[in-house]
Amino acid sequence: MxxxxxxxxxxxxxxxxxxxxxxxxxxxxxxxxxxxxxxxxxxxxxxxxxxxxxxxxxxxxxxxxxxxxxxxxxxxxxxxxxxxxxxxxxxxxxxxxxxxxxxxxxxxxxxxxxxxMIGAQAFSEDKAGSDLSACQTSFSFSSSNAADAKLTGTKTWVVNADMPALFAVLAKDENGFKVFLVDSQNNALALSERKSTMGFRSARFFDVEFKGAKASAEALSGDGLVIAAAALDLSKVLIAGAALGLMNVGIKLAAERANNREQFGAPIAKYQGVQWKLADFSTESAASQMLTYRAAWSHASEPEEFRKYAAMAKSYASRSARLHSAEAVQIFGVMGISCDEPLERIYRDAKLTEVLEGTSEVQKVILKEQLGV
Ligand SMILES: Cc1cc2nc3c(=O)[nH]c(=O)nc-3n(C[C@H](O)[C@H](O)[C@H](O)COP(=O)(O)OP(=O)(O)OC[C@H]3O[C@@H](n4cnc5c(N)ncnc54)[C@H](O)[C@@H]3O)c2cc1C
CATH class of the missing domain: 1.10.540.10 (Acyl-CoA dehydrogenase/oxidase, N-terminal domain)
Incomplete structure (x- = not known):
C-alpha cells in the first residue's frame, strides 16, 4: 500500500x-x-x-x-x-x-x-435523516412499462435541485427499497428552498416534491438502501476532503495572524499558548489528510476496507476541522468573529461537515458494526 x-x-x-x-x-x-x-x-x-x-x-x-x-x-x-x-x-x-x-x-x-446534468442525491426526508429506512417516498410501476416507475413523496435538503438535475431518489414499495434516476427536465417537480443555513452558503438546498403520475423514474439494479449507502460512503470521503480544504486555509490564516499580531510587545506567535494551538492544528490536519487519502485509495484498491476507512475519515477530519477552526478563531481574537475576515466562514462551514452525508455519530455506528459489535 x-x-x-x-x-x-x-x-x-x-x-x-x-x-x-x-x-x-x-x-x-x-x-x-x-x-x-x-x-x-x-x-x-x-x-x-x-x-x-x-x-x-x-x-x-x-x-x-x-x-x-x-x-x-x-x-x-x-x-x-x-x-x-x-x-x-x-x-x-x-x-x-x-x-x-x-x-x-x-x-x-x-x-x-x-x-x-448535475447529480443530486435525494435520500433524506423529514422523518428519514440518519435512518433512511424510515423513507416514505413511494414508487409504483405502470403496468404498460416495467422500466418506468412513478414516484410520490418529498425529499429534503437536496443540493443541486435547481440545476438541470439528475436526481438519485430513494423510494419504497411493499417489497422493499430502490434508487431511481429522475431527470428534472422531463418531470413535474415542486421545489421549495431551505434558506439561511449556518454554513455551506455557496450552495442552495431544496425540498423536492415528486408528484406521482408526473414523476417518471428509472430504477438502478439492486437494493435501494445498499445503493444509498454506497453513494454516502463515497460522498462522505469527499466531505472529509472538504474538511481538509477548510483546515488548510484555516491554519494558513491562523499562522499568518499569529506572526503579525503584536500584544505585550511581541507577536502573539511567541507565546506558547498560541504555538500549541497551531501545533495541534497541523498535527491533526495531517492525520486527517492521511486517513482521508487512505479511504480514497481503498475505494479502488481495497474495496472491502472502503466503508470502514470512509467512516473513519469523515468523523475524524470533520471533528478536527470543527475543533481547530474554533481555535483558529481564538487566535484571531475579536477579528476571528468578524464577517469581514474569512475565518468565521471557515468555522461555520467546518461545523457542517459533522452533519452532512451521515453525522459523526452515525459513522461510529458504522465503525462498531465493522468490528462485529
Ligand atoms: C446543508 C445540508 C445539505 C444536505 N444535503 C443533502 C442532500 O443533498 N441530499 C440528501 O438526501 N440529504 C441532504 N442533507 C441531509 C443530511 O444528509 C442529514 O441532515 C443527515 O443525514 C442527518 O440527518 P438529520 O439531520 O435528520 O439528523 P437526525 O437523523 O435526526 O439525527 C439527529 C441527531 O441524532 C443523532 N443520531 C441519530 N441516530 C443515531 C444513532 N443510531 N446513534 C447515535 N446518534 C444518533 C445524530 O448523529 C444527530 O446528532 C443535507 C443536510 C444539510 C444540513
Whole structure:
C-alpha cells in the first residue's frame, strides 16, 4: 500500500490549486454572501472538465479515481465549501450509476461528465435523516412499462435541485427499497428552498416534491438502501476532503495572524499558548489528510476496507476541522468573529461537515458494526 501522492497526483493537485486560486478564491466571500452565483461557478468547473473527474474516458470523463476527486474538493472547499458539497453529491450519483446503472451508464455518464446534468442525491426526508429506512417516498410501476416507475413523496435538503438535475431518489414499495434516476427536465417537480443555513452558503438546498403520475423514474439494479449507502460512503470521503480544504486555509490564516499580531510587545506567535494551538492544528490536519487519502485509495484498491476507512475519515477530519477552526478563531481574537475576515466562514462551514452525508455519530455506528459489535 502506498497512500502518498504519486508525481502525477501531485501535478494534478497543483493544477487544481492553481485553477481554484485563480477562478474561485477571488469570489469566496461573495459566493458565501449570495452575491456571486454558485450556478455560474459550477458552469466554470464544468467547462474546465472537473465535473467528469471520475467518469471513464470512453464516456467523456477524465478517467480519474476517487483520490483525484478528493484532491479537487480539498482545493475547492477552503474557498467554497458549498460548491464542494455540490460536487460530492454529483460524484456520488456518478458512483451509483457506474456501479448499479447497467445500460443507464452510457446514457447518463457522458451528460454528467459534461455538466449538462448535475447529480443530486435525494435520500433524506423529514422523518428519514440518519435512518433512511424510515423513507416514505413511494414508487409504483405502470403496468404498460416495467422500466418506468412513478414516484410520490418529498425529499429534503437536496443540493443541486435547481440545476438541470439528475436526481438519485430513494423510494419504497411493499417489497422493499430502490434508487431511481429522475431527470428534472422531463418531470413535474415542486421545489421549495431551505434558506439561511449556518454554513455551506455557496450552495442552495431544496425540498423536492415528486408528484406521482408526473414523476417518471428509472430504477438502478439492486437494493435501494445498499445503493444509498454506497453513494454516502463515497460522498462522505469527499466531505472529509472538504474538511481538509477548510483546515488548510484555516491554519494558513491562523499562522499568518499569529506572526503579525503584536500584544505585550511581541507577536502573539511567541507565546506558547498560541504555538500549541497551531501545533495541534497541523498535527491533526495531517492525520486527517492521511486517513482521508487512505479511504480514497481503498475505494479502488481495497474495496472491502472502503466503508470502514470512509467512516473513519469523515468523523475524524470533520471533528478536527470543527475543533481547530474554533481555535483558529481564538487566535484571531475579536477579528476571528468578524464577517469581514474569512475565518468565521471557515468555522461555520467546518461545523457542517459533522452533519452532512451521515453525522459523526452515525459513522461510529458504522465503525462498531465493522468490528462485529
Ligand atoms: C446543508 C445540508 C445539505 C444536505 N444535503 C443533502 C442532500 O443533498 N441530499 C440528501 O438526501 N440529504 C441532504 N442533507 C441531509 C443530511 O444528509 C442529514 O441532515 C443527515 O443525514 C442527518 O440527518 P438529520 O439531520 O435528520 O439528523 P437526525 O437523523 O435526526 O439525527 C439527529 C441527531 O441524532 C443523532 N443520531 C441519530 N441516530 C443515531 C444513532 N443510531 N446513534 C447515535 N446518534 C444518533 C445524530 O448523529 C444527530 O446528532 C443535507 C443536510 C444539510 C444540513
Amino acid at each position: 502506498n497512500t502518498f501522492l504519486s508525481a502525477a497526483q501531485k501535478s494534478l493537485q497543483e493544477q487544481y490549486l492553481k485553477f481554484v486560486n485563480e477562478v474561485v478564491a477571488p469570489h469566496a466571500a461573495d459566493l458565501d454572501a449570495g452575491k456571486a452565483c454558485s450556478k455560474d461557478m459550477l458552469t466554470k468547473l464544468s467547462q474546465a472538465g472537473y465535473l467528469g473527474i471520475t467518469v471513464p474516458k470512453e464516456l467523456g470523463g477524465q478517467g480519474g479515481d476517487l483520490l483525484d476527486a478528493v484532491l479537487f474538493v480539498e482545493a475547492l472547499a477552503g474557498h467554497s465549501a458549498g460548491l464542494a458539497m455540490a460536487l460530492a453529491s454529483h460524484y456520488s450519483v456518478i458512483e451509483v450509476i457506474t456501479r448499479y446503472g447497467a445500460e443507464l451508464k452510457t446514457r447518463y455518464l457522458p451528460l454528467l461528465a459534461r455538466g449538462e
